[in-house]
Amino acid sequence: MTVRVLIVDDSATMRGVIAASLRRDPEIEIVGEAGDPYEARSAIKELNPDVITLDVEMPNMNGLDFLEKIMRLRPTPVIMVSSLTSEGARATLQALEIGAFDCVPKPALGDRHEFDLLGEKIKAAAKTRLRMRPREAGAARPASVTQSGNFRPDGRLIAIGASTGGVEALIEVLSRFPANCPPTMVVQHMPPAFTRSFADRLNRLCAPTVTEAQNGIAVQPGHVYVAPGDAHLELAGTMNNGRLHCRLHDGERVSGHRPSADVLFTSFARVARGRGLGVILTGMGRDGAEGLAAMRETGAETIGQDEGSSIVYGMPKAAFEIGAVGRQLPLTTIADHIVKSTNAISITREPN
Incomplete structure (x- = not known):
């Protein structure tokens, strides 16, 4: 057609x-x-x-x-x-x-x-399902654990990959994170010079500090690091001494992209292993599928956005089909699941 x-x-x-x-x-x-x-x-x-x-x-x-x-x-x-x-x-x-x-x-x-x-x-x-999004989309809507006092990171780190539709999806997810969220690294396919504006936009909408990643900067709780356009972002360092930092490089495109979610996820599989949590959101193509599979093989929890809530069910589908996705969730529930999963404080107890 x-x-x-x-x-x-x-x-x-x-x-x-x-x-x-x-x-x-x-x-x-x-x-x-x-x-x-x-x-x-x-x-x-x-x-x-x-x-x-x-x-x-x-x-x-x-x-x-x-x-x-x-x-x-x-x-x-x-x-x-x-x-x-x-x-x-x-x-x-x-x-x-x-x-x-x-x-x-x-x-x-x-x-x-x-x-x-x-x-x-x-x-x-031409194949997508249109959704009208309000101009002020992403106004912070609290998750079940909004206040920092109700949340303590359990030591894990989060990696998120997204492409087409990812601006809306990332605002939806990150605006629900508490201010002291686990260290989070993000790859969003976006042209150079756009990512800094995107990070600034997220920083205004979200409780954590959101910045464009810089080479060598320490990875800390309460911070979200967005890969710059045209640079790969990796997690570097060792988990044992806690000296983790962002590594940027201009290597070859992977899965057709730089930055690539595959590169980010693969670095998490190598460095964080079972203490990583990987999330793949809406997007065209296959970027992130192999890297997310590597994360799951090391014992990391992995989440994929479901088809019904994806603008383009490409990247999440590719990851799901090769067994890289441990759990598929609608976009609106992903943040709550991440927050509850990485909270070292038990805040929900059913009455006896």
Whole structure:
């Protein structure tokens, strides 16, 4: 089945670049182009595209406002095309929370590899189940153990991998963590320069301290470390002396990605072994499946997001099919399970 695409960008040059990239894929048909949201509105009504590519920075109407109108009035999968600026990154993150399927950076400024994935993202978007997400998604909603006094980490460390749909999923999970949560390391497939804005966004929404990971920084309770775009993140050090730290490197892409969830999970299998807890969330492809399997083989607890709550049931499915997932859970219950599982304090006792 051919996927029908509408390209929306105020730059004729960029529309041409996007069109040239997509025309290489015989499963994609470009049905129209628009230079601003008003042209796009008419084109959407006339052409009824399967997927829309949308520039974050649009004339005549804010791109986020236009996206909200699309999601509310004529829900259609949207891929955001963004410049790699701090303003572009912030707007793109908001767009992903509102309901955009995914994002790619503009190739003139960004990673060509990311832009080359546009066709695959468009075809995946055409198959997705749309969900309207509120602009203020992720406002902290407490888990069963919100207050630090009711939670004491049991010494385990958490590794989380996510891709398409991961912005929403990670906000849902991490906003329910207590301030003194177990040390947590995160790989979210995201272009360079976006991850710092994402970490800042999470830090505002979550009780723990969330930062973009730095090479050599100590791994501590109450902290969440987000892998920078275009760098692999690993857990390094030894569990015996407690001198654990983040290791960043620019090795080859693994499972097509840098950062890669496989790299993160494999490092947990090597360093944390049974004292690790691995979580694989929504995303395209197979990244993380093999690494999560390695974690489970060392005795670590492993969790996969279930199909019903995944924007794209790709990464969790691949991990489940090879036996890497010990427990499948809906997104809304994953944080509660992690918090209860890693709490050294017993806070729930049934009456005799």
